[in-house]
Amino acid sequence: MKPSVILYKKLPDDLLTRLESHFNVTQLSDLSPETVKQNAEAFANAQGILGSSEKVDEALLEHAPKLRAASTVSVGYDNFDVDALTARGIALMHTPTVLTETVADTMMTLVLATARRAVEGAERVKAGEWKGSIGPDWFGIDVHHKTLGILGMGRIGLALAQRAHFGFSMPILYNARRHHKEAEERFDARYCDLDTLLAESDFVCISLPLTEETHHMIGAEQLAKMKPSAILINAGRGPVIDEKALIQALQAGTIHAAGLDVFEQEPLPVDSPLLEMPNVVALPHIGSATHETRYNMAACAVDNLIAALTGDVKENCVNPQVLK
Ligand SMILES: NC(=O)c1ccc[n+]([C@@H]2O[C@H](COP(=O)([O-])OP(=O)(O)OC[C@H]3O[C@@H](n4cnc5c(N)ncnc54)[C@H](O)[C@@H]3O)[C@@H](O)[C@H]2O)c1
Numbered sequence: 001m002k003p004s005v006i007l008y009k010k011l012p013d014d015l016l017t018r019l020e021s022h023f024n025v026t027q028l029s030d031l032s033p034e035t036v037k038q039n040a041e042a043f044a045n046a047q048g049i050l051g052s053s054e055k056v057d058e059a060l061l062e063h064a065p066k067l068r069a070a071s072t073v074s075v076g077y078d079n080f081d082v083d084a085l086t087a088r089g090i091a092l093m094h095t096p097t098v099l100t101e102t103v104a105d106t107m108m109t110l111v112l113a114t115a116r117r118a119v120e121g122a123e124r125v126k127a128g129e130w131k132g133s134i135g136p137d138w139f140g141i142d143v144h145h146k147t148l149g150i151l152g153m154g155r156i157g158l159a160l161a162q163r164a165h166f167g168f169s170m171p172i173l174y175n176a177r178r179h180h181k182e183a184e185e186r187f188d189a190r191y192c193d194l195d196t197l198l199a200e201s202d203f204v205c206i207s208l209p210l211t212e213e214t215h216h217m218i219g220a221e222q223l224a225k226m227k228p229s230a231i232l233i234n235a236g237r238g239p240v241i242d243e244k245a246l247i248q249a250l251q252a253g254t255i256h257a258a259g260l261d262v263f264e265q266e267p268l269p270v271d272s273p274l275l276e277m278p279n280v281v282a283l284p285h286i287g288s289a290t291h292e293t294r295y296n297m298a299a300c301a302v303d304n305l306i307a308a309l310t311g312d313v314k315e316n317c318v319n320p321q322v323l324k
């Protein structure tokens with residue numbers, strides 16, 4: 001008998017076929033309490049789950065006593081209660097590496113779009129405002145040779161440093177939990193404390209995971225330490241920034257602009273003051289959203305679940321202690 005698994009995300013046909021060749025798959029739209037209640041038997045029998053974005057906590061796990069593996073189609077796993085999974089011996093699998101370069105491209109897009117006011121300019125062209133030779137009210141600021149500060153020098157931070165160093169001749173500052181030898185040797189990145197990074201960077205770029213430590217790591221006090229000409233970029237997780245404080249800082253001119261792919265509440269409410277600010281570029285969490293990368297993430301998540309449920313995990317496990 002094939003093990004039973006719950007799939008709560010749409011997969012490309014060939015990946016669904018691969019998953020079905022190993023498992024009895026129940027496809028659901030989400031993991032809401034209503035869905036769990038309506039599919040109690042599927043949860044009672046599930047040995048694996050695969051999907052993304054939904055909250056997986058103790059309350060959900062109580063409905064799935066046979067669960068042995070959870071596979072998320074993402075690198076970030078802040079929506080999982082990892083301690084609860086670990087206590088129950090459930091392996092949490094994620095998809096690092098396959099999306100790194102694409103997310104770094106998104107961060108560079110935000111750097112360029114905010115500095116050069118690309119979105120605002122394009123909207124003004126569409127609105128018929130381009131009537132002659134443009135003046136300073138259309139100008140942006142240079143990106144090349146400016147100082148780029150990276151908060152969270154992990155896989156994505158490193159790929160961003162590579163782009164900034166080789167592509168844009170930018171000096172790089174970074175802060176992380178430990179020194180990153182490769183970033184220092186290959187891209188001349190300089191480790192510094194958070195306050196120095198905030199004070200000296202022209203672009204403060206966040207590629208941090210969301211944890212208890214990073215929650216609201218950037219608030220009013222930190223924003224006040226940035227240069228008034230500086231731009232804040234976030235492609236980590238929304239709650240790393242205190243969004244109310246950011247809105248106030250942008251309104252007061254404490255910082256120059258912001259490029260955001262992630263928000264405290266997603267989708268971003270349509271009445272968010274951020275959407276009224278021409279110096280804010282707000283993207284709908286598209287960090288990894290290319291056809292190629294989303295396919296590779298889904299394939300990785302399918303392979304991760306197969307590996308976890310066949311006892312053949314070699315990589316991508318968040319809590320490998322449960323495998324022993
Ligand atoms: N916008 C998107 O679509 C998108 C896509 C992929 C990843 N992400 C986010 O980016 C995050 C990073 O991904 P990654 O693959 O680079 O992860 P990673 O684990 O390789 O890097 C994370 C870095 O953050 C640092 N860090 C963690 N806590 C810290 C703290 N308290 N203070 C200072 N530094 C700290 C770590 O030392 C590490 O250098 C993910 O966890 C996810 O939340 C967003």
Ligand SMILES: O=C(O)[C@H](O)CO
Binds near residue numbers: 073075077288
């Ligand atoms: O963490 C990730 O992989 C992204 O945010 C999901 O697209």
